[in-house]
Each structure stands twice: as C-alpha cells, then as structure tokens.
Amino acid sequence: MRAALGILGIALGVGASAVGVLLLALGIARKDVELVRAGRRCVFVVLAAAVIAVGAMEWALLTHDFSIKYVADNNARSTPVLFTITGLWAALEGSILLWVLILAGYIAFTARRFRSRLEDPMVAWALLVALSVALFFFVFMAVAANPFKLVDGTAPIDGRGPNPLLQNHPLMAFHPPMLYLGYVGFTIPFAFAVAALITGRFGEGWLADTRRTTLVAWGFLTVGIILGAWWSYEVLGWGGYWGWDPVENASLLPWLTGTAFIHSVIVQERRGMLRVWNLSLVLATFCLTILGTFLTRSGVVNSVHAFTQSSIGPWLLTFLGVVVVICLALIAWRADKLHAPGRIDSPVSREAAFLANNLLFTGLAFVVLLGTVFPLVAEAVRGNQLSVGEPYFARMTTPIGLGLLFLMAVAPALPWRAASGDVLRRRLLVPAYSGAVVMLVTLVFLTRTLATVLAFGLATFAIVAIFRETTLAVRSRRTADHAGWLKAFTGTVRGNPRRYGGFLVHIGVVCIAVALASAGSFGARQEVRLRRGDSVVVSGYKVKYVGTRTERSAQKTSVSADLALSKGGKSLGTYAPAVSTFPNSNSAIGTPSVRTGLLEDVYLTIVSSPNATGRITVGIAVNSMTLWIWLGGGLMALGTIVAIGPTVRRRLQVRAGAPQPPVPTEPVPEGAGV
Amino acid sequence: MLRRWLPWIVLAVLVVGALAYSAWPRSGDESVAAHTRRIASDLRCIDCESLSVADSATSSARATRADIAVRIRHGESDAEIRQVYVDRYGESVLLKPSSNGLGILVWALPIAALLIGAGGIVLALRRWQRQPRLVASTADEELVAEERARS
Numbered sequence: 001m002r003a004a005l006g007i008l009g010i011a012l013g014v015g016a017s018a019v020g021v022l023l024l025a026l027g028i029a030r031k032d033v034e035l036v037r038a039g040r041r042c043v044f045v046v047l048a049a050a051v052i053a054v055g056a057m058e059w060a061l062l063t064h065d066f067s068i069k070y071v072a073d074n075n076a077r078s079t080p081v082l083f084t085i086t087g088l089w090a091a092l093e094g095s096i097l098l099w100v101l102i103l104a105g106y107i108a109f110t111a112r113r114f115r116s117r118l119e120d121p122m123v124a125w126a127l128l129v130a131l132s133v134a135l136f137f138f139v140f141m142a143v144a145a146n147p148f149k150l151v152d153g154t155a156p157i158d159g160r161g162p163n164p165l166l167q168n169h170p171l172m173a174f175h176p177p178m179l180y181l182g183y184v185g186f187t188i189p190f191a192f193a194v195a196a197l198i199t200g201r202f203g204e205g206w207l208a209d210t211r212r213t214t215l216v217a218w219g220f221l222t223v224g225i226i227l228g229a230w231w232s233y234e235v236l237g238w239g240g241y242w243g244w245d246p247v248e249n250a251s252l253l254p255w256l257t258g259t260a261f262i263h264s265v266i267v268q269e270r271r272g273m274l275r276v277w278n279l280s281l282v283l284a285t286f287c288l289t290i291l292g293t294f295l296t297r298s299g300v301v302n303s304v305h306a307f308t309q310s311s312i313g314p315w316l317l318t319f320l321g322v323v324v325v326i327c328l329a330l331i332a333w334r335a336d337k338l339h340a341p342g343r344i345d346s347p348v349s350r351e352a353a354f355l356a357n358n359l360l361f362t363g364l365a366f367v368v369l370l371g372t373v374f375p376l377v378a379e380a381v382r383g384n385q386l387s388v389g390e391p392y393f394a395r396m397t398t399p400i401g402l403g404l405l406f407l408m409a410v411a412p413a414l415p416w417r418a419a420s421g422d423v424l425r426r427r428l429l430v431p432a433y434s435g436a437v438v439m440l441v442t443l444v445f446l447t448r449t450l451a452t453v454l455a456f457g458l459a460t461f462a463i464v465a466i467f468r469e470t471t472l473a474v475r476s477r478r479t480a481d482h483a484g485w486l487k488a489f490t491g492t493v494r495g496n497p498r499r500y501g502g503f504l505v506h507i508g509v510v511c512i513a514v515a516l517a518s519a520g521s522f523g524a525r526q527e528v529r530l531r532r533g534d535s536v537v538v539s540g541y542k543v544k545y546v547g548t549r550t551e552r553s554a555q556k557t558s559v560s561a562d563l564a565l566s567k568g569g570k571s572l573g574t575y576a577p578a579v580s581t582f583p584n585s586n587s588a589i590g591t592p593s594v595r596t597g598l599l600e601d602v603y604l605t606i607v608s609s610p611n612a613t614g615r616i617t618v619g620i621a622v623n624s625m626t627l628w629i630w631l632g633g634g635l636m637a638l639g640t641i642v643a644i645g646p647t648v649r650r651r652l653q654v655r656a657g658a659p660q661p662p663v664p665t666e667p668v669p670e671g672a673g674v
Numbered sequence: 675m676l677r678r679w680l681p682w683i684v685l686a687v688l689v690v691g692a693l694a695y696s697a698w699p700r701s702g703d704e705s706v707a708a709h710t711r712r713i714a715s716d717l718r719c720i721d722c723e724s725l726s727v728a729d730s731a732t733s734s735a736r737a738t739r740a741d742i743a744v745r746i747r748h749g750e751s752d753a754e755i756r757q758v759y760v761d762r763y764g765e766s767v768l769l770k771p772s773s774n775g776l777g778i779l780v781w782a783l784p785i786a787a788l789l790i791g792a793g794g795i796v797l798a799l800r801r802w803q804r805q806p807r808l809v810a811s812t813a814d815e816e817l818v819a820e821e822r823a824r825s
Contacts, residue, residue, distance in 0.1 A: 343802035344802050366784055374780045387769050391716050448700070454693070457689075
C-alpha cells in the first residue's frame with residue numbers, strides 16, 4: 001500500500017516532468033505561449049508527485065513497514081521518532097527522494113515567480129532545463145535507486161535500524177536537509193545560465209533573475225557545511241570538525257565555485273564584463289554538485305572497483321558526462337558572441353581584486369578536487385594506492401586561504417576602475433596598521449606560528465576596514481538626514497543590503513578564520529588512564545574520574561563516565577562522555593562530552609571503557625576557539641539574509657536650507673558600491 | 675614623494691620583520707610528544723576512514739603512536755620512521771603523497787594552475803592597458819539623457 005503509493009508518486013513524477021519538458025519544448029519551437037503555460041502547470045504536478053513519494057516514505061518509516069527494503073535497512077521498531085523521520089536521508093535512495101522534493105520545490109517557486117513572463121523564451125528554457133534535471137532524478141529513482149523496492153520474501157519482524165552514527169545526535173535532523181537545500185538550489189541558476197546561452201541573451205538579465213535564488217542556495221550550503229562540521233565535532237569524537245574526507249570535500253567544492261560566482265557577478269553587473277566566466281562558474285557549480293553526489297554515493301571513494309557493483313555510479317557518471325558535454329558545447333557555440341566589451345583599467349581596483357578573488361577561489365576548488373579524486377585516478381591508471389589527506393590539504397589551502405583573507409581586507413575598500421594613492425592611504429592605512437600591531441602582539445605574547453600570526457593580523461585588518469567603511473557611511477547619512485545613529489545605521493544597511501549583508505558574511509568568515517588559526521596553534525590533547533577518584537590536570541583544567549554508569553534502552557546500550565571538571569579550584573560541572581553499542585552494529589560508537597567556552601572547549605572522550613581493575617582511559621583535549629566557528633557560521637547565514645533583503649532607496653530630501661550631502665570626489669562614493 | 679610612501683614603507687618593514695622573526699628557526703629541542711604528533715599526523719590510521727594516526731583513538735593508532743615515540747627515543751630519523759610504515763602498509767599509509775613518482779602531480783598541478791591563471795590575468799590587464807579607453811560620443815550622451823528623462 002505504502003510502497004504502491006510511493007511508486008505511484010515516482011511514476012507520476014516521471015510522467016509529469018516528461019510531459020512538461022515536451023510541452024515546453026513544443027511551446028518554444030512553435031512560439032506558442034499556451035503550450036508553455038501548460039508545461040509550466042506540469043511543474044506543480046511534479047511537486048505534488050514528489051510530495052506524495054516523500055509522504056509515502058515517511059508514512060512507511062513511521063509505521064515501520066518493513067516490507068519495504070529501505071525501511072527495513074534504515075529503521076527499527078526501537079528507533080526514536082526523530083531518527084525515524086530523519087531516516088528519509090539515512091541512505092542513498094531516501095536522500096534522492098529528499099533531493100527530488102527540494103528540486104521540485106525550487107522549480108515550482110521559480111515557475112510561480114516568473115508566471116507573468118512565460119512568453120519570454122529565457123524563462124521557458126530555464127523551466128525546461130530544470131524539469132529535465134528533475135526528469136533525470138525521477139527516472140534514476142524509478143530504475144536504479146528505487147526507494148520503494150520490497151524485501152525478498154516475507155517482511156522481517158524488525159528492521160536493522162539506521163547507521164549508529166546517524167541516530168546519535170539531533171543535528172542529523174538539520175544538517176542533510178540544509179546541505180541539500182544548498183546543493184539542489186544551484187540547479188536554478190544553472191537552468192537560467194543554460195537558457196541564457198541557448199537564447200543568446202547572456203547580458204545581465206539572467207543574473208538579476210537568479211540573484212536571490214543563488215544567494216539562498218549559497219546560504220543554505222554554507223549553513224549545511226557548518227552544521228556538518230558541528231555534527232562531526234559533537235558525534236565523531238576525534239576532537240576535530242573537518243577531516244578533509246571526500247564527503248566533506250564534495251560539499252565544499254560547489255561552495256567554493258559558488259562563492260567565486262557571487263563575487264564575480266558583481267563585476268558583470270557593474271561593468272558588463274566576465275560573461276563567459278560567470279556562465280562557466282555557474283555551470284561548474286552545478287556539475288560539481290553532481291560530481292559530489294557521484295563521489296559520495298557510488299562507493300567509488302573507497303575503491304575504484306566498488307562503483308560498478310551498483311548501477312548508481314554509472315548512472316550519475318553518465319548524467320555528469322552529458323551535462324559537462326552540453327555545457328562545453330554551448331559555451332563553444334556561443335564563444336564568439338560572448339566576448340564582452342569593457343576593460344579593467346588598473347590592477348589596483350575593485351574589479352581587479354575580484355579577479356584575484358576568483359583566481360584564488362577556483363584555485364582552492366582545484367586543490368580540493370585534485371586531492372579528492374587523485375587517489376582514484378592513481379588507482380585507476382597505475383593500480384597503486386595513494387592517500388591524500390589532511391596534511392596535504394592543510395599545506396596547500398593555508399596560503400590560498402591567507403591570500404583570500406588579505407583580499408577580503410583590501411577589496412571592499414578599493415574603488416572601482418582605479419585607485420589613487422590618496423584614496424588607498426585614507427582607506428587602508430589605519431586598518432593595515434591595526435593588523436600589523438595585532439601581528440606583533442600575537443608574535444610577542446601568543447605564538448610564533450607563521451600562519452596563525454598572519455591570520456590574526458589579516459583578520460584584524462579586515463574587521464577594521466569593514467568597521468571604518470560602515471562608520472563613515474553611517475556618519476555621512478546621519479549628517480545628511482539629521483537622524484540618530486541607529487536610524488542612520490538601519491537606513492545605510494537597507495539602502496545597500498548587498499554590501500552590508502556581504503560585510504556581515506565577511507565578519508563571519510573572519511571569526512572562522514581566527515578560530516581555525518588558533519586551533520592550529522593553541523590547545524592541548526592527552527590520553528590518560530585513570531582509576532576511580534584519580535584526577536589529572538591538562539592545561540589548567542582538572543579532570544577527576546568519578547565513576548561510570550550504564551544505561552540500556554532498546555535503541556542502544558551506553559556506558560558513560562562521569563568526569564568532574566574544575567579550573568583553579570572552581571567547579572565547572574560534571575561531564576559524561578559515553579560509549580554506546582547498537583544492536584545493529586559491532587563497533588562501539590563513542591560520544592564526546594564537550595564543555596563549550598568562549599575561548600576554549602574542553603573535549604572529553606572515552607578512549608577505552610573501564611576494564612576489570614576499574615581503570616579507564618579518557619581523552620582530554622582543550623580546543624581553542626571552536627565556538628567561533630559556529631558563531632561565524634551563524635553570522636554568515638545572517639549576512640546572507642540581510643543581502644537578500646530588498647533595497648530601500650532613500651527619498652531625496654530637497655529642503656531649502658538643508659545642508660547638502662558632501663559631494664564625493666571619487667568615482668564611487670563610499671557605501672555606494674557593492 | 676618620500677613622505678607619501680613613508681607610512682607604507684614603515685608598514686612593510688614592520689610586517690616583513692615580524693614574519694622573518696616568526697619564521698626564524700626556533701632554539702630548543704622539540705619534545706618527544708610534539709615530535710610524535712608531527713610524524714603521526716602524516717600517517718593514515720589503518721583501521722579508520724581518513725583520520726591520521728595522531729587524531730584517531732583506535733588501538734592500532736595508539737600502538738603506532740607508542741611505537742613512533744620509542745623510535746624517536748632510539749634516535750631514528752623522521753624518514754626512517756616513515757619508511758618503516760610504508761614498508762609495512764604500502765605507499766597509501768602516507769597522507770601526504772611523496773613528491774617523487776606520480777605523487778609529484780598532486781603538488782605541482784595546483785601550483786601550475788594558479789601560476790597560469792595569474793599569468794593570464796596579468797596578460798589581460800596589460801592588453802587592456804594598451805587598448806584605448808572608450809569615450810562616450812555626443813550621440814551616446816544624448817541617448818543616456820533621453821533614458822534618464824524617461825525614467
């Protein structure tokens with residue numbers, strides 16, 4: 001019943017997206033708006049189909065319908081309700097269902113937003129492209145990754161339950177949907193980019209049409225990545241939050257090219273340049289989301305030879321290949337027309353800084369991509385196994401990251417076209433000196449690690465520059481409008497939400513950069529064996545082993561150790577890291593207990609459970625500034641929301657006797673550029 | 675002229691001085707624990723997914739760390755210690771591919787790509803500098819004025 005409903009949903013999705021693609025294609029070919037309108041209506045049927053399929057799956061999960069293989073594999077009667085619901089994204093087939101639902105949602109939103117522009121071939125083409133992507137995923141589900149496949153024979157009495165790691169923390173409810181909202185959202189700008197290439201209208205129109213969707217997708221992807229890191233920190237128990245694992249890299253890749261894109265579009269909007277480049281970045285971002293799905297879902301990462309064991313790998317790889325070929329062909333076809341007029345006058349200008357930004361972001365993406373796929377290529381070509389891990393990525397990405405931090409400090413203060421020495425001195429000297437002073441202070445009092453010293457200095461540079469730009473803009477509005485500070489501030493932000501939203505995102509990035517840099521230089525970690533009543537001091541924190549407790553539930557059996565934490569004689573409470581065993585898995589899953597602090601976390605884990613003599617081995621790590629990564633992620637999300645907001649233009653106040661706002665002497669007044 | 679540039683020159687001297695001091699070789703021996711951690715973080719933990727020996731808490735990783743510490747105390751060089759593990763588990767135990775053989779590509783390609791990209795930007799900037807700047811004709815100005823009047 002539930003399986004039948006689900007399959008009906010998928011079949012309806014295949015049918016509706018196929019009919020929609022057909023109608024749109026016919027409508028475009030015959031220039032018939034009625035056909036396009038009919039095609040647009042199919043979008044909502046596709047959304048309904050996705051809702052039916054997802055609803056059927058959730059229904060099956062909640063009622064523990066173990067006749068469906070996916071439910072039997074990823075759910076058990078003892079699974080708590082939250083992790084029963086999140087079972088939808090506990091494995092590939094269900095994740096594709098979620099993917100399709102989000103994709104259908106995005107397409108329906110786009111179809112609604114552009115309902116009055118259906119005679120515009122750009123919109124029709126964009127819908128057609130997006131629906132084709134949906135068609136692929138529906139067919140993929142129907143043929144290769146059917147989530148409603150039934151078990152062989154009779155249904156088992158109980159299911160296997162989700163992977164222990166996926167039923168251990170409530171963040172699992174948020175991280176994957178956020179990530180998918182980001183991943184899938186890039187389909188819309190991709191569809192418009194392809195439509196722009198096909199219709200030959202690669203001016204700034206498609207950028208304006210997709211600006212908000214792109215930012216929304218980017219914001220979700222950012223939050224998804226940060227939540228993933230947080231989940232990793234709270235669940236995996238190795239003390240870190242980013243392991244340069246292929247799965248993590250796969251989420252980072254489209255983020256990097258997407259970030260490059262949201263910067264370089266500004267140059268196109270402002271100067272009409274970089275058209276081919278922007279189209280390529282959007283196309284590449286979409287391709288990287290497919291590549292990421294392929295890498296993480298086909299099993300290819302573990303071994304090149306694993307991926308032919310299921311048909312998922314070949315399907316995704318073929319789709320990726322087709323998309324790449326179409327993209328390249330479109331760009332080659334339009335190459336002669338894409339050449340944009342315009343020039344960059346000076347290497348010291350906003351647009352030149354954006355070029356450098358794009359170079360570094362795509363360079364970073366290249367490093368991450370190469371490091372991720374290199375072991376596969378090496379194995380496929382030469383048959384020898386190689387590993388590329390954290391030390392490689394750290395070595396390669398640190399200099400690029402520092403370069404980006406430098407650009408982030410300098411670029412927002414650079415004027416468009418060209419900067420004179422005077423302007424540079426006025427805008428950058430104070431921030432630059434502030435950074436230098438912080439560098440010196442860091443060197444003398446904190447650490448001599450080069451990367452950390454540079455990161456702290458550049459972070460200060462960036463923050464002071466942002467602060468200076470904002471204060472000046474607010475101050476000039478205050479004098480012009482005779483308003484109070486608060487009103488002038490909100491007015492300034494609302495007058496140019498992209499610029500100030502961007503600044504807020506940058507402040508978030510600075511928080512994260514500082515946190516990463518201090519994690520590399522400060523902190524301590526130790527493994528100690530303790531008897532009951534023993535205590536140990538690790539960088540000022542005293543940890544006393546009080547005793548262990550065992551808790552049994554149908555879902556899991558946990559052994560937790562009570563550790564009393566204190567610093568300088570002051571108690572900080574008792575923390576209880578645990579080790580759990582799940583009925584469906586042989587390996588024990590450790591759960592760390594973290595005392596979060598503003599500057600330092602104390603991260604406690606059980607390394608080995610108490611033995612016969614009552615001794616326990618605990619891992620004690622003092623991690624520096626980890627909280628700032630999550631805070632920075634929050635600021636980035638907040639900044640994205642600000643940047644999406646509408647621009648509220650200031651009403652011109654022409655009053656007799658009112659002092660005129662100062663006439664800017666530079667090409668672009670401060671606060672006016674993005 | 676000098677007065678205009680003086681603040682930047684002072685800044686450059688400060689920054690370069692600070693960086694030089696920071697990069698200056700440190701006196702004093704590295705502790706065995708720090709040394710162990712440095713080597714262990716370049717070795718892949720055999721029985722976990724993409725974690726280093728330094729970061730992992732599995733029993734094999736702990737045994738490896740103890741073994742590295744013993745070898746350091748016996749005075750074996752970093753290269754010798756790494757080689758022991760390469761011999762035992764193969765090349766894939768190194769998280770940082772060695773820079774001979776196929777591994778050189780993973781280091782050289784990104785650097786080459788960045789250099790080519792930077793070169794391309796420099797070339798484009800120079801080409802743009804040589805191009806004459808477009809100047810708006812009176813006809814252009816009139817078009818703009820017309821649009822302005824309309825909106």
